[in-house]
Amino acid sequence: RQGSKIQRKPPRLSETIPFVSNTWQFITNKQRFIDRVREALKSSPIVSCWLGPLKVHFVAGGSNTSLLFRSSFTSEPWINRIQKHAAGYTSNDLKKFTGDESGGASLPRKSTKASPPPEKRIWHLMHRVNEDGLMNENSLTTFTKTYQGFFNERITAFTIGEWVEDIHVFAFLKQDMAAAATRSMLGHRIIDLYPDILDAFWDWEQYTDMLAFGIAGWFNWRAVAARDRFCDMCFTWYETACREYDWKKAVHDAQVEEWEPILGSRMSRGHVRWMKDFEFSDRTIGGMLALFIFGLHANTIPIGTWMLIEIIKNPELFRAIKQEISQAMIQGHTCSEFLDYPMLAALPLIQSVYVEVLRLHVGILLTRTSTEYVEFASYDLPKGSVLQAPTAVPHLDEEIWGTPDHPAREFWAYRHVELKKVRDATGQITNRLEFSMKGRKASYFPYGGGFHMCTGRKYAKSEILTSVAMIVSRFDVEFVGWVKPDGSRSGRPAIDSTGNAVASHPDRDMKIRWQRLW
Numbered sequence: 001r002q003g004s005k006i007q008r009k010p011p012r013l014s015e016t017i018p019f020v021s022n023t024w025q026f027i028t029n030k031q032r033f034i035d036r037v038r039e040a041l042k043s044s045p046i047v048s049c050w051l052g053p054l055k056v057h058f059v060a061g062g063s064n065t066s067l068l069f070r071s072s073f074t075s076e077p078w079i080n081r082i083q084k085h086a087a088g089y090t091s092n093d094l095k096k097f098t099g100d101e102s103g104g105a106s107l108p109r110k111s112t113k114a115s116p117p118p119e120k121r122i123w124h125l126m127h128r129v130n131e132d133g134l135m136n137e138n139s140l141t142t143f144t145k146t147y148q149g150f151f152n153e154r155i156t157a158f159t160i161g162e163w164v165e166d167i168h169v170f171a172f173l174k175q176d177m178a179a180a181a182t183r184s185m186l187g188h189r190i191i192d193l194y195p196d197i198l199d200a201f202w203d204w205e206q207y208t209d210m211l212a213f214g215i216a217g218w219f220n221w222r223a224v225a226a227r228d229r230f231c232d233m234c235f236t237w238y239e240t241a242c243r244e245y246d247w248k249k250a251v252h253d254a255q256v257e258e259w260e261p262i263l264g265s266r267m268s269r270g271h272v273r274w275m276k277d278f279e280f281s282d283r284t285i286g287g288m289l290a291l292f293i294f295g296l297h298a299n300t301i302p303i304g305t306w307m308l309i310e311i312i313k314n315p316e317l318f319r320a321i322k323q324e325i326s327q328a329m330i331q332g333h334t335c336s337e338f339l340d341y342p343m344l345a346a347l348p349l350i351q352s353v354y355v356e357v358l359r360l361h362v363g364i365l366l367t368r369t370s371t372e373y374v375e376f377a378s379y380d381l382p383k384g385s386v387l388q389a390p391t392a393v394p395h396l397d398e399e400i401w402g403t404p405d406h407p408a409r410e411f412w413a414y415r416h417v418e419l420k421k422v423r424d425a426t427g428q429i430t431n432r433l434e435f436s437m438k439g440r441k442a443s444y445f446p447y448g449g450g451f452h453m454c455t456g457r458k459y460a461k462s463e464i465l466t467s468v469a470m471i472v473s474r475f476d477v478e479f480v481g482w483v484k485p486d487g488s489r490s491g492r493p494a495i496d497s498t499g500n501a502v503a504s505h506p507d508r509d510m511k512i513r514w515q516r517l518w
């Protein structure tokens, strides 16, 4: 490579105590850490640093981030870390994944020396189970219906016309939205068996990021204990449900029954079948189910909370959203199913709020490992290099998202709509709001990208918009104040808390009072 401009090693992110300070800041103040990465990336397209035992290269910018979605990069080694540390898979089962280098796509990766036979291509079959279950329109329609029904049961626990004090939005959704989604996806049995399973989930969820980096270890035994408690619950449910479920009927079930009470959705049954086929150990099965539930709740619930926080904070926006949602009401509806989801999902203002909240509160480090030698932004990276792109960098780019009145860091409900003049049936010109990303999609990655892009994104949007719409349309809501996690009053609104893997939790809860209208 003589005479070329390729520089061998990307610059290092500065730190006071080598190998320690950056890791410590990552654990204790991730937002500050990402801010420093953002600053460093202004003078270099790539910077590296050690996080615990892992050497990471950070990259930024819409185009550099998109480069990570090429086939020379994979998420597999990163998923292995999550499987091992955050979900506690056994080493024997991990080998089933690490031993398959053929990748998740239909055709084995070109660089693979020996691809396993098709029925052993574990990454591909896992990807297929996820795609078949989560990207399938019939399954999504069933989920949207069952979810509305189960969330309605939580809502109708409130008496019509009676003001209820002391509702904490995040705490409410962490239980009630999560319970409805769990039942829709996994059936009733899991919550009947463990009524406190959601508390165990949230206890483990707070540590997943730290566990995945392998930096929890001995100085954070609580993280390991929380993981093991939740995974054990998941495994016991699996064992019980598999015993009770009529597997003979299952052959037909797969075609006809979209939801049943013991194992829940087709997605869940497909997942269980896949786990049986690979004969995983009890410990690994518990971890797999734990990760599945993580996918289901860890991001939808904070994002639903942020949407409600923004809508409730601004009574004018609340009224506008309420009015807009009325267009998606089914004629002659029942209480348990009153929303036409495809119509709801196409409404411009609620979509704009959804996109804005994802833009501001999803702070993932998109992670890929190179499967071959790559030249990246004029640097030379060997096979096995780990690259991370903090979504916060493109998501908060002032030049892309900012306007003179609404800086990029600020929530603005109307950022993703345009007022269009349209001629109605009578020939009159009227103004109409239309949803539009205004050509900025290339700087927007809340669901990642490429082959490993989130397969649950359709489910997520449906669950979030349905929950928000059900609350806004059926309650009168008054803002009371902000509360700290210990329940005491706070003088300031919620901001992102640090430490979560993808969507940030609000560090303060919003206290409201509400009355159910119908």
Ligand code: HEM
Residues within 6 Å of the ligand: 075, 127, 130, 134, 295, 296, 297, 299, 300, 303, 362, 364, 366, 367, 445, 446, 447, 448, 449, 450, 451, 452, 453, 454, 455, 456, 457, 459, 460, 502, 503
């Ligand atoms: C607001 C909600 C959600 C957000 C922001 C989110 C975000 C993400 C992100 C950033 C990734 C990694 C993508 C990449 O590396 O390029 C991911 C992967 C994934 N998510 Fe989600 N997710 C959400 C909800 C869900 C839900 C509800 C499910 C399941 C029901 C789910 C299932 C998955 C799965 C299975 C993957 C792995 C995809 C693969 O590696 O092939 N997610 N998600």
